Amino acid sequence: MKKFPINFDQTDFDFNTTILKFRNDLMILPRAIEWKSDLSMSKKVKMLEIPWDNLQDEVKDRGSYLLVLKLERHKLIEIGRLGKFMFQKGYYIYVGSAMSNLRARIKRHKQKRKKMHWHIDYLTRVTDGFLSIPIRSSQRQECEIAQALSSILKSGPAGFGSSDCKCLTHLFWSEKSPLQMETFHNALQRFRIKHP
Ligand SMILES: [Zn+2]
Incomplete structure (x- = not known):
């Protein structure tokens, strides 16, 4: 054998x-x-x-996801009805969820040309880098993940992606790549590895 x-x-x-x-x-x-x-x-x-x-x-195509977006220079960006904000250059980390068709949702975020629907759509069309981190789970964990990230990253505009929940925001910012931060990996580890 x-x-x-x-x-x-x-x-x-x-x-x-x-x-x-x-x-x-x-x-x-x-x-x-x-x-x-x-x-x-x-x-x-x-x-x-x-x-x-x-x-x-x-093992189903559902759960939460993080998008890591890179902005090369400071930019004034209008986020729909939320308003205009000066975005510092650096890395933006967004937390969302799709309790079905997670893959298709992430694919949609990657497209630059699309109808503006979510706050994040206004950001993905102008950022320069894109990385997605799916966190598959039968539980909707996006708010818990946002909570965990809020203690290690700077918060983005209030209300960004959090119109339907109690979180301050679902967008975070870091000057350097979060992928190089041990605290970022540790925070995600809690959600990525499920111990039955
Ligand atoms: Zn939330």
């Missing part, structure tokens, strides 16, 4: 969809390995159980 070592990532939608599809045709033996702080691998190897019930529930 051939053995294929693969990385099991609970957040990878395509991967999880595939193992669910072939779960009866393949023998899947998941193991956890440990990385030490110097990035060498420890000898500790642990057998894991795949949480099939949890996967069945969670």
Whole structure:
């Protein structure tokens, strides 16, 4: 029997969809390995159980997402009825959710030409970089994520993307790329990895 070592990532939608599809045709033996702080691998190897019930529930195209947008220079931007704001150059991080068709929603955000519908549409059409981070879940977590980001990033205009909730805003700003910030990764980790 051939053995294929693969990385099991609970957040990878395509991967999880595939193992669910072939779960009866393949023998899947998941193991956890440990990385030490110097990035060498420890000898500790642990057998894991795949949480099939949890996967069945969670592996659906829905949940929350973050958009990381880059603005190259200061710009006065009108955000629909919310008003005009001076946006500093830097990185803007937006939190939203789509409880169905998450992929299609993110694809829509990537398009520059579209009918202006959400506050974020006014920003995506003028920003220079685009990165999306989907956080698939059966729970709508966008406000909790916004809360977590508010403690590590500067807040954007009040009311941005938060007309229907109690959050101050769903848009955040950082001078440097949040992807280089450990605090950002730690904040997301809480939401990306679900322990059944
Ligand atoms: Zn909210």
